[in-house]
Amino acid sequence: MRTIRVIGIGAGNPEHMTVQAINALNRSDVLLIPTKGDEKAFLADARRDICDRFLTNPACRILDYAVPVRRADGSYEDGVNDWHRAIAAIYERTLLNAVGEDETLGLLVWGDPMLYDSTLRIIDHVRTAGRVAFDMEVIPGITSVQALCASHGIALNRIGLPVEITTGRRLAEGWPDSSRDALVMLDGVQAFRTVTDPEAEIWWGAYLGTPHEILLSGRLAEMAETISETRRTAREKHGWIMDTYLIRRPATEAEEGPA
Numbered sequence: 001m002r003t004i005r006v007i008g009i010g011a012g013n014p015e016h017m018t019v020q021a022i023n024a025l026n027r028s029d030v031l032l033i034p035t036k037g038d039e040k041a042f043l044a045d046a047r048r049d050i051c052d053r054f055l056t057n058p059a060c061r062i063l064d065y066a067v068p069v070r071r072a073d074g075s076y077e078d079g080v081n082d083w084h085r086a087i088a089a090i091y092e093r094t095l096l097n098a099v100g101e102d103e104t105l106g107l108l109v110w111g112d113p114m115l116y117d118s119t120l121r122i123i124d125h126v127r128t129a130g131r132v133a134f135d136m137e138v139i140p141g142i143t144s145v146q147a148l149c150a151s152h153g154i155a156l157n158r159i160g161l162p163v164e165i166t167t168g169r170r171l172a173e174g175w176p177d178s179s180r181d182a183l184v185m186l187d188g189v190q191a192f193r194t195v196t197d198p199e200a201e202i203w204w205g206a207y208l209g210t211p212h213e214i215l216l217s218g219r220l221a222e223m224a225e226t227i228s229e230t231r232r233t234a235r236e237k238h239g240w241i242m243d244t245y246l247i248r249r250p251a252t253e254a255e256e257g258p259a
C-alpha cells in the first residue's frame with residue numbers, strides 16, 4: 001500500500017524540524033515541493049534548505065510542482081474547492097506515476113498541517129475520488145502561533161481564558177464574541193486597525209523564525225501606525241510578507257474570576 005506522509009516542517013526556522021519530522025523525511029521515497037510566485041518561491045526555498053540540511057537518504061526523489069492558480073471569479077468557496085481539486089489531481093497523478101506500490105510520498109507542510117492548511121482536506125479529495133489506495137500519516141510541526149509566542153516570550157492564553165484563533169478577514173467583520181484574546185493569521189487587510197478598544201495590546205511578528213524576523217508589541221492604539229508602516233516597508237523590500245499577531249483586550253471582572 002502507498003502512504004502519504006504529511007510532515008509539519010515548522011514556520012520558518014529549519015531548526016523547528018523535530019526529530020520525528022527529520023526521520024519522516026528520510027523514510028519518504030518521494031518528496032513533492034510546491035513552487036509559485038515570490039512568496040511561494042521563499043517557501044519552496046525553505047523546503048529545499050530543509051532537504052539540503054536534513055535529508056540523508058540518497059534514494060529519495062524530490063519532485064517540484066507548480067501550484068495551480070486559484071480562480072478569482074465566482075464565489076470564494078467555489079474558487080477554493082476547485083483549487084483543492086486541482087491540487088488533489090496533482091497528488092493523485094504523482095501517487096500513480098511516481099510513487100511505487102509500497103512507497104511513501106512525503107508532503108512538507110508549513111508549520112503544522114492542522115492549522116489553516118488545506119493539505120489534509122486535499123488528501124480527502126484524493127481518497128474520495130477512489131482511484132488510488134493509500135494510508136496516511138501526519139507528523140506535527142511547530143506553528144507560527146508557537147513561533148510568535150516564543151519570540152515575544154509570552155503565553156498564548158491568560159489563566160483559564162480562551163483564545164480565538166481567527167483570520168484577518170473575520171476580525172475585520174467584528175471582534176469575536178467568544179474571547180477577549182484573538183490570535184490573527186492570514187491578514188491581508190490589516191484588520192488590527194479595526195480594533196478600537198483603547199486598552200487593547202498587540203504582539204505582532206513577521207517572517208517569524210527567518211533571518212528577516214520583525215517583532216513589535218505594545219498598546220495597539222500607539223502601535224497600529226508603526227506596524228502598518230513596518231509591514232509596508234518590509235513587504236516592499238522582500239516582495240512578500242507573512243505576519244501573525246495576538247491582540248489582548250482587558251478581561252472583564254467576571255472573566256478574571258477569583259485571583
Ligand SMILES: C[S@@+](CC[C@H](N)C(=O)[O-])C[C@H]1O[C@@H](n2cnc3c(N)ncnc32)[C@H](O)[C@@H]1O
Nearest residue numbers: 011012111112143144185186207208242243244
Ligand atoms: C496558510 S497559513 C499556514 C499556517 C501554518 N500551517 C502554521 O502552522 O503556522 C499562513 C499564515 O500563517 C502565518 N504564518 C506562517 N508562517 C509565518 C511566519 N514565519 N511568520 C509570521 N506568520 C506566519 C501567517 O499569518 C500566514 O498568513
